[in-house]
Amino acid sequence: MKRGLFLVAIATAWLMTLATQAKPLSPTDSLVIRFANRTRLVIYGPDKASIQALSNYDLNKIVREMGMKLDSVPGGPTAISQDGGRFLKDTVLVVTKKQDGVTVVISGTNDSAKTPDSQKDKDDQQYKQASERAKRRREGNNFDYGVSIGLNNFIQQSTSVAYPEDSYDLRPLGSRYFALSAGAMPTIIRGKYASLKLYYGVEVAWNNFMFEGNNVAEKTPTGVAFPDAGRDLQKSKLTVCTIGVPVVPRVTFYNSDGRKICHIGLGGYVNYRLDSYRKIKEADGSKDRRHSDYYLNNIRYGLMAHLGIRSFDFFVKYDLSPLFEVGKGPDVRTLTFGVGF
Structure with a gap:
């Protein structure tokens, strides 16, 4: 009562x-x-x-x-x-x-049960600042710097007697990918719980292809070859450095407070080869590096997908163009996956 x-x-x-x-x-x-x-x-x-x-x-x-x-x-x-x-x-x-x-x-x-006006004002100010930051992220043309790390693998398109697959098998954990990027992400369509953005920028990337066993990359007059070195090696790899332009439309999702939940994107990229070299590390620790084009295609292009959760951006890249010139090397495409920060 x-x-x-x-x-x-x-x-x-x-x-x-x-x-x-x-x-x-x-x-x-x-x-x-x-x-x-x-x-x-x-x-x-x-x-x-x-x-x-x-x-x-x-x-x-x-x-x-x-x-x-x-x-x-x-x-x-x-x-x-x-x-x-x-x-x-x-x-x-x-x-x-x-x-x-x-x-x-x-x-x-009871003073312990009261919220001081100064504390209330402070909480209101912090909430206002957080809301403004979320609004700028949703509406602004965000300029973004990033670092990406991942792994590479070859996808065989066709077989060739001149290039047996076991001669260029890769070490899964040794074939690493590293990239530095800078780009913008303007909002195209804005909604309360989702928005469409367009990410584009410039990326400098290093694809490392580390071979299994003691095979090494050699440039010959007729094409690239992967002969056995005839001795034990600690590592043997082919590195390709490229500069590229990725373009990825993204759909970003938000909660009721305007905070980002996740984003997904699907787009493409075009890369241009800046440098390439093979590096051998001998059993005694000595190193040998030789720069050459190794009949690599100067221009590579492909598709890429993004999945962003909080501050992590998972990605997958697949080359639609062959890694080597036609008839000068194995018919392979590059598959890269990893995470960006």
């Missing part, structure tokens, strides 16, 4: 504050509610009709919309709970009606 009366009293105080709208109140037109524990709740109104009009309102609905609830706590008293804070007796509700809605402030004599 006490819980219901207290609920009605709180809602009634809020309604009367709205009804007065800052007009001078006369203490002669009032409603006094007494509780068994000698607690009194006094409601003032401009006239008796205002108090009688309270019967036209759904008090339970009003209290629910205020976001408050009544909790029974050990010892018998009833407490108001809002946003995790608890307020016992001598609780004051200040209700302010504005054009954009109603503001309810709860305070009490």
